[in-house]
Amino acid sequence: MKITTQEIIKIRKQQVRYPLIQPIADRFSPRHFSSEKIPNKVIDSIFEAARLAPSGHNYQPWFFYWTRNTGRTFEKIISCFPQSNYWAKTASVLIVACYLPTIDGKRDKYALYDLGASVMSLILQAQHLGFYARQIGNCDTKKLKELLNLNKDHKPFVVVALGKIGDYSKVEEIYLKKDSQPNIKKTDITKNI
Amino acid sequence: MITTDNILNVKKPKLKAEIIDVLKNRFSPRVFSDEEVNKKDFNSIIEAVRWTPSSSNRQPWFFYVAKKGGKEFEKVLSCLNKDNYWAKNASYLLVGCYLDEDEKGKNNYGQYDLGQAVMSLVVQAQSLGYYTHQMGGFNKDMIKEVLVIKFPVFPWVVVAIGKIGDYSNVDQILIDKDNKERKRKEIISQKI
Numbered sequence A: 001m002k003i004t005t006q007e008i009i010k011i012r013k014q015q016v017r018y019p020l021i022q023p024i025a026d027r028f029s030p031r032h033f034s035s036e037k038i039p040n041k042v043i044d045s046i047f048e049a050a051r052l053a054p055s056g057h058n059y060q061p062w063f064f065y066w067t068r069n070t071g072r073t074f075e076k077i078i079s080c081f082p083q084s085n086y087w088a089k090t091a092s093v094l095i096v097a098c099y100l101p102t103i104d105g106k107r108d109k110y111a112l113y114d115l116g117a118s119v120m121s122l123i124l125q126a127q128h129l130g131f132y133a134r135q136i137g138n139c140d141t142k143k144l145k146e147l148l149n150l151n152k153d154h155k156p157f158v159v160v161a162l163g164k165i166g167d168y169s170k171v172e173e174i175y176l177k178k179d180s181q182p183n184i185k186k187t188d189i190t191k192n193i
Numbered sequence B: 001m002i003t004t005d006n007i008l009n010v011k012k013p014k015l016k017a018e019i020i021d022v023l024k025n026r027f028s029p030r031v032f033s034d035e036e037v038n039k040k041d042f043n044s045i046i047e048a049v050r051w052t053p054s055s056s057n058r059q060p061w062f063f064y065v066a067k068k069g070g071k072e073f074e075k076v077l078s079c080l081n082k083d084n085y086w087a088k089n090a091s092y093l094l095v096g097c098y099l100d101e102d103e104k105g106k107n108n109y110g111q112y113d114l115g116q117a118v119m120s121l122v123v124q125a126q127s128l129g130y131y132t133h134q135m136g137g138f139n140k141d142m143i144k145e146v147l148v149i150k151f152p153v154f155p156w157v158v159v160a161i162g163k164i165g166d167y168s169n170v171d172q173i174l175i176d177k178d179n180k181e182r183k184r185k186e187i188i189s190q191k192i
């Protein structure tokens, strides 16, 4: 099987029914990145987008640790993944997205929800600048916390792999198989009342 | 006198880096106009939810849609905390729910993924000129009862959507609340 990156992009978004803004229309989660360097300016923009996300009581219960694919930290993060997430080795940047479960000693009920909103903002900003993301929940977060020496109040929840989309004519067969399928989306997600 | 333009100005964030207009312009107002969200735009707003990423593509979200003037709009309003009374002027109230379980079993990403989905919706709405204001301040047991929402569906936020309204003639209490900048933490990331 041989498929170009353009064809993958088309397959993944073929069921869009109504007009969407560009970053939402373009976004999907590839398993193949180009590994090229992401400019500092882009990094600044994506965290700025994350920073401005709305949150319950404006608590902003999020924190992000990030690394480029050039050092030991990158290897450490990868070592917390099961083999099924080794595709992340081609990412240019890995971001450990953490939530802050408590504020002033009290539990923040909306911490996970708000982290989701913040990561979504980050990803849409990245997508707007031409960078793709795929999130990873399947990760040994206990090990991650130890290896990276994270602040004890920060709970790692997902790792975001980020980069330019890779050249699918050179991807490993297993990822090509997975990524060349349309991802079925539910059609029934609302009820008028 | 405070005008809507004054508020829009106060809400402009001081940016450390360039971001897309929809994120820059977005904020959560407490004053909505009477103008309706048109059907076409509403379809796009919901479409944005569909394309949200989710753990194992489980899409653990569901939205009850109450339109102003519709049957259950008042019922949704009656579940809100008193200080969210301004939501009565919104064009739509969406009750955003996460699914705590599906055919694959318990889902630990329900709340997180709903957060992403609502953010997508909010961004799409903003791009079409509508504002949104999310609310966690509502009686969850009451809304479950009133709308007959059953396990594994959990109502988690109510999202008010509409055009921004005219601040020059609203309660002073709303002006006091909204005539404030969008404060944020300075540092939310660290290179390691």
Ligand SMILES: Cc1cc2nc3c(=O)[nH]c(=O)nc-3n(C[C@H](O)[C@H](O)[C@H](O)COP(=O)(O)O)c2cc1C
Residues within 6 Å of the ligand: A012, A027, A028, A029, A030, A084, A085, A134, A135, A136, A137, A138, A139, A158, A183, B051, B052, B053, B054, B055, B056, B057, B109, B112, B113
């Ligand atoms: C919270 C979360 C956790 C995820 N965990 C993984 C993961 O461990 N491995 C993986 O390959 N993809 C993971 N994904 C990616 C999803 O499978 C993907 O977003 C989903 O299939 C929808 O596809 P799309 O993003 O291309 O629309 C995760 C996504 C989210 C939102």
Ligand SMILES: Cc1cc2nc3c(=O)[nH]c(=O)nc-3n(C[C@H](O)[C@H](O)[C@H](O)COP(=O)(O)O)c2cc1C
Residues within 6 Å of the ligand: A052, A053, A054, A055, A056, A057, A058, A110, A113, A114, B026, B027, B028, B029, B084, B133, B134, B135, B136, B137, B138, B157, B182
């Ligand atoms: C989960 C959640 C719950 C919220 N609950 C309420 C609420 O009950 N009443 C209210 O007026 N605002 C509520 N808000 C709005 C936040 O206070 C607002 O997003 C935050 O202060 C940041 O301001 P901005 O959205 O204008 O940038 C909520 C926001 C979120 C994300």
